[in-house]
Amino acid sequence: MIINYKLLLTGIVYLAILVTACGQNEQATPAVKPPTQQKAGEVIPQMPQLKPIQVTEDTRQTYQWYCSQCHGVKGKGDGINAKFLTVPPRNHTKAEYLETRTDEQLFEAIKFGGLSVGRAPCMPAWGQTLAEDTIHSLVRYIRELCDCEAF
Amino acid sequence: MKTLTTLLLCGLLFSAPANAGVLEDKNCGSCHRLKVEDTETIFTGPDLHYAGNKFQPEWLKQFLINPEVIRPAGFVTDPGFLPKTDLPPHASSSEEDANALAKELMGLKISTSTPVTSEPLTKGLRAKIKYQFERTFGCISCHQSLNLAGKVRGGISGPSLVNAGNRLQADWVSDWLKAPETYTAKRRMPNYKMEPATLDQFTRFLMTLKKENIK
Known part of the structure; x- marks a missing residue:
């Protein structure tokens, strides 16, 4: 039997799109963990070291410049893109959820994107844009917004 | 002194239009960056100092005649960008002006882009x-x-x-x-x-x- 691999591959890709996507009216939970930006060899080999970094005016400005597009100016998950996404951006003022996510998980979500921690792909990876210290300070800022901690 | 002022004003009146292009005539530079060296000013519209690298001339011309909304939430530096505000529409131009503007804009380039293939995807x-x-x-x-x-x-x-x-x-x-x-x-x-x-x-x-x- 001759297998048309090209057709098979196209079929698989279509199936994957039907099952998972970030746009409107589509399922948000991936059945199979899809690829992220990192190569297999680049997947974080160890947990990043947590540093006692403080929230500064730069942190707040960084949040306003990048994060607020989706998460809103006050972090309530109501940024201008929010209503166009199937998976609503996280409300950073809700302690109920954020106290279930560790600082490491928040750091990884920012650095490697939502998919890297099993969350929505709508959240892109910021690791090529923001320095690690900036990401650490954003984690602290999210903790300030939710008024909660989780280690 | 009065004569000097009059002479200066006359000089300005006669010299400015002679050097000004249509972009300047239409005051495009009040919202858009048109010069590479203008790094300090914060503009409320998209940078156009590399318009010749970025746009397709026919689209540019059509946009100037009949503007379409490209940034529904405004430009990144627009103070109203977050949260969303109602934005005034871009001014529309006559066909003659659009041709002249598009031609001048296509001349604004900052680099030689690396040519890429435009072969359609399967x-x-x-x-x-x-x-x-x-x-x-x-x-x-x-x-x-x-x-x-x-x-x-x-x-x-x-x-x-x-x-x-x-x-x-x-x-x-x-x-x-x-x-x-x-x-x-x-x-x-x-x-x-x-x-x-x-x-x-x-x-x-x-x-x-x-x-x-x-x-």
């Missing part, structure tokens, strides 16, 4: 890159685009890509994805380090997005 590859556009890179969170069924979807904080294939030059798209800092010092978009093959396919995918494909 259906399978298009599906693959559309998937990456949404999931791997999360572009759809900020950019409107077309899905495979021809429906508009996506966020609005970034420029709409629904008509990217008519609006942008493929070489510029590739350059922007590879080294956006060449064009704009501070962006709200994440930087991506794409493999050359992905960059090539991504560029070709974006060039398939055209408003005539909306269903």
Whole structure:
């Protein structure tokens, strides 16, 4: 039997799109963990070291410049893109959820994107844009917004 | 003194229009950056000092005659960008002015873009890159685009890509994805380090997005 691999591959890709996507009216939970930006060899080999970094005016400005597009100016998950996404951006003022996510998980979500921690792909990876210290300070800022901690 | 002032004013009146292009005549520089060296001013509209690298001339002309909304939430430096405000529409021009403006804009270039292939993507590859556009890179969170069924979807904080294939030059798209800092010092978009093959396919995918494909 001759297998048309090209057709098979196209079929698989279509199936994957039907099952998972970030746009409107589509399922948000991936059945199979899809690829992220990192190569297999680049997947974080160890947990990043947590540093006692403080929230500064730069942190707040960084949040306003990048994060607020989706998460809103006050972090309530109501940024201008929010209503166009199937998976609503996280409300950073809700302690109920954020106290279930560790600082490491928040750091990884920012650095490697939502998919890297099993969350929505709508959240892109910021690791090529923001320095690690900036990401650490954003984690602290999210903790300030939710008024909660989780280690 | 009075004579001197009159002479100076006359000098200004006669010298300014002689050197001014149509972009200056139409006061485009009050909202758009037109000069590479103008790095200090914060403009409320998109940079145009590399318009000749970025746009397709026919689209530019049509836009100037009949402007379409590309940034539904405003430009990144617009104070009203967050939260969203109602924006005044871009002024429309006569065909004659549009021709002159487009010609002058196409002359504004800052680099020689690396030529890329514009060969259309196969259906399978298009599906693959559309998937990456949404999931791997999360572009759809900020950019409107077309899905495979021809429906508009996506966020609005970034420029709409629904008509990217008519609006942008493929070489510029590739350059922007590879080294956006060449064009704009501070962006709200994440930087991506794409493999050359992905960059090539991504560029070709974006060039398939055209408003005539909306269903």
